[in-house]
Amino acid sequence: MPPAPSATPAPPPAFNALLGAGLVLANSLLLYWYLFYYEVSENDKTFYVPVLATAMAAQWALLAAGSAQPWRKWFWVAAGLSGAAAGLALVGYFWLLAFARGFNH
Amino acid sequence: MNGFFRRLNWANWVLLGLFVVLVTLALHNYWAYAPGSRHRLRTYYDDAYGFPVYINQLDFWPDELPTAGSDDKEVVVLGPAGIDSSGVRAGTAIGTWGSGPVGIDSDLLPLPTALAVNYTSVVEQRSYGGRVLLSRPRLDSVLAHLDAHPEQYQSMYAYPDNQPGFELQAGLGPGGLVVVWLLGEQYRVEIARAHLPAVPTTWPKAAGVRLSMAFTEPSPPARTFAELRRQVNRAELAHLDSFPHISPALLDSLGQRYHYRLRVLGQPLLPATLDATFLNNEQEPLAAPGGDTGLLVRAVPDGLQYTVAGPALRTHERSTVFEPTEIRRAFARVRAVCAPGEVPELRLTTSGEDVRAELRCRRLKVALPQTITYVGPD
Numbered sequence: 146m147p148p149a150p151s152a153t154p155a156p157p158p159a160f161n162a163l164l165g166a167g168l169v170l171a172n173s174l175l176l177y178w179y180l181f182y183y184e185v186s187e188n189d190k191t192f193y194v195p196v197l198a199t200a201m202a203a204q205w206a207l208l209a210a211g212s213a214q215p216w217r218k219w220f221w222v223a224a225g226l227s228g229a230a231a232g233l234a235l236v237g238y239f240w241l242l243a244f245a246r247g248f249n250h
Numbered sequence: 251m252n253g254f255f256r257r258l259n260w261a262n263w264v265l266l267g268l269f270v271v272l273v274t275l276a277l278h279n280y281w282a283y284a285p286g287s288r289h290r291l292r293t294y295y296d297d298a299y300g301f302p303v304y305i306n307q308l309d310f311w312p313d314e315l316p317t318a319g320s321d322d323k324e325v326v327v328l329g330p331a332g333i334d335s336s337g338v339r340a341g342t343a344i345g346t347w348g349s350g351p352v353g354i355d356s357d358l359l360p361l362p363t364a365l366a367v368n369y370t371s372v373v374e375q376r377s378y379g380g381r382v383l384l385s386r387p388r389l390d391s392v393l394a395h396l397d398a399h400p401e402q403y404q405s406m407y408a409y410p411d412n413q414p415g416f417e418l419q420a421g422l423g424p425g426g427l428v429v430v431w432l433l434g435e436q437y438r439v440e441i442a443r444a445h446l447p448a449v450p451t452t453w454p455k456a457a458g459v460r461l462s463m464a465f466t467e468p469s470p471p472a473r474t475f476a477e478l479r480r481q482v483n484r485a486e487l488a489h490l491d492s493f494p495h496i497s498p499a500l501l502d503s504l505g506q507r508y509h510y511r512l513r514v515l516g517q518p519l520l521p522a523t524l525d526a527t528f529l530n531n532e533q534e535p536l537a538a539p540g541g542d543t544g545l546l547v548r549a550v551p552d553g554l555q556y557t558v559a560g561p562a563l564r565t566h567e568r569s570t571v572f573e574p575t576e577i578r579r580a581f582a583r584v585r586a587v588c589a590p591g592e593v594p595e596l597r598l599t600t601s602g603e604d605v606r607a608e609l610r611c612r613r614l615k616v617a618l619p620q621t622i623t624y625v626g627p628d
Contacts, residue, residue, distance in 0.1 A: 161259045168265035175272035179279060204265060211261025 162216035165208040173201050195238055198231035304370040306377075308420060365442075370451055371424045377451035378426035382444040392432055392439050424574055507547050508581055510609075511593050514541040516600035517560035526551040545593055550577050558600055565626040570598060570605055573620035580609040580616040587614045 180193040202224050209220030258266070363386060368379035417433040418441070426446040431438040514524070519541040527533045528549050536543050538556075553571040560566070584594045588611035599606045605623040609616045 160257060161262055164258070165262050165265055168262065168269055172265065172268050172272055175269070175276050179272065179275050182279075204268070207264055208261050211259050 158213075159216070162208075162212050162220075165212065166220075169201070169204040169208055172204060173197065176200055191238055191241060195231050195234035198227050198234050202228035202231050305367075305422070306370070307366060307368040307379075308422075309366045310364075310418065310420075365420055365428070365430060367420065367422065367428060367446070368449065369422045371422075371426075377449050378422075378428075378446040379449040380444070380446040382420075382428050382430060382442055382446070384430060384442050389432075389441055392441065396434075508550060509593050510546055510548070510581075511595045512536065512538070512543040512546060512551075512554075512598075513595055514538065514556060514558075514598045514600065516598075516605075517558035517563075520557040520559050520566070523555075523557035525555040527553045527555070550574075550581060551596075554598070563602070565603075567626055568600065568605060569624040570607065571622045571624070572607065572618060573622075576618055576620045577609070580618060583616055584609050584611050584614055587611065589613070 176197055180197060181190060205220050205224035205227060209217050209224055212220055363384050365382040365384060366380075367382065368377065370377040419431045419433050419438070421429045421431065423429070426448060428444050428446055429440060430442040432441055512524075512526075519538055521539065522535070522537070524536045524538040524543070525533055526536050526548070528551060536546070551572065552574065553569060555567070555569045557566045558568060581594070588594055592611050594609055594611040596609050597607070599608075603623075603625045605621070607618040607621040609618065
């Protein structure tokens with residue numbers, strides 16, 4: 146006797162991965178809107194770049210941890226790239242803070 | 251719909267929660283920045299003259315003072331609405347924006363009706379304090395004019411819905427002159443102007459106060475003339491890139507022209523070394539053969555820089571800075587007393603490293619004891 150079908154049909158394999166990727170992109174856009182869209186000083190913008198990149202990296206990593214192959218590896222790649230961008234932006238931010246003295250004006 | 255949520259895995263639940271939070275934040279921002287009012291008014295403060303000032307207090311006070319019995323009484327007790335003055339420390343560095351723009355999630359401010367200010371003019375070493383009342387009819391008429399002629403006035407900010415945003419700025423100057431402007435992109439409209447009375451000064455700070463901690467900029471307060479000029483220049487540069495900078499002191503000092511003769515006695519003056527500076531920080535070389543400039547038709551000088559010749563002097567450069575109020579008062583007295591047509595003489599007498607200044611005509615000599623001379627290369 147075949148097993149009884151469960152209450153919910155099995156999702157298509159790409160459902161969660163694609164939805165998650167869409168959510169990550171939408172969240173990044175919303176955060177960008179929140180941080181950059183209204184009147185922000187140059188100083189704050191310089192700081193918000195690494196903030197935004199870190200948020201993206203964290204979301205990609207979260208999505209990768211909850212996804213199956215073959216999406217998983219590509220999400221880890223996206224997380225690594227945005228994490229590296231966040232690191233570079235953070236280094237740049239502190240370099241500006243320490244040496245360029247462009248702030249506070 | 252139910253099936254959609256049941257098919258989500260845990261990572262998507264987290265991302266969806268984040269999505270909801272961010273949408274809420276973005277909507278909140280939108281409503282906070284797009285109220286019914288056409289003019290978004292931000293309150294900034296600054297030493298807009300380019301003269302170094304030392305701000306002890308500067309607060310725009312809100313629209314209405316609540317009645318004594320009302321529930322809103324604590325709002326006033328807590329302090330002025332608007333600028334977060336907790337970030338404004340005494341000794342906010344010259345030329346900075348203080349606590350900066352109002353934060354992204356702060357509420358819009360009511361139109362203020364008064365400016366409470368207490369500041370020290372570093373050039374004069376004198377403090378001024380009091381209230382400047384902002385006339386609501388004046389503000390309303392200015393805003394109505396901006397509304398009626400939008401093509402003439404470009405606002406400083408354009409909001410996403412293309413509504414203009416303006417700033418309210420207080421300029422603090424020597425002599426207790428305080429002007430409040432509405433700032434646009436290429437212009438500013440005067441809202442109020444007042445001469446504040448002098449109050450007992452607390453500047454420079456007593457020993458034991460760590461001034462370098464109080465200043466947010468790397469530079470400490472000026473201890474020499476050269477440092478002071480550098481700070482003034484930096485303040486000017488900081489403002490010039492944001493809006494055209496015309497010092498109101500220009501009108502006071504350059505609009506009024508005086509006939510006088512400038513002489514430097516004592517040690518001989520090296521030729522082509524006499525530079526006069528005026529209150530708008532303009533500098534002008536003066537020809538002074540033998541230390542005498544002849545008849546000048548000029549504004550009252552703010553300071554003089556020159557080089558004396560003399561044996562056994564360690565340094566030859568001199569920078570003499572006049573006290574603006576004192577020298578103007580002296581000119582007024584001399585004008586009243588001297589014979590008509592007589593040209594008064596502004597005389598500096600140098601001996602060693604001392605310089606005495608006086609304004610004199612035949613009947614009257616007015617000493618200028620508050621004049622300061624800095625010795626050495628500027």
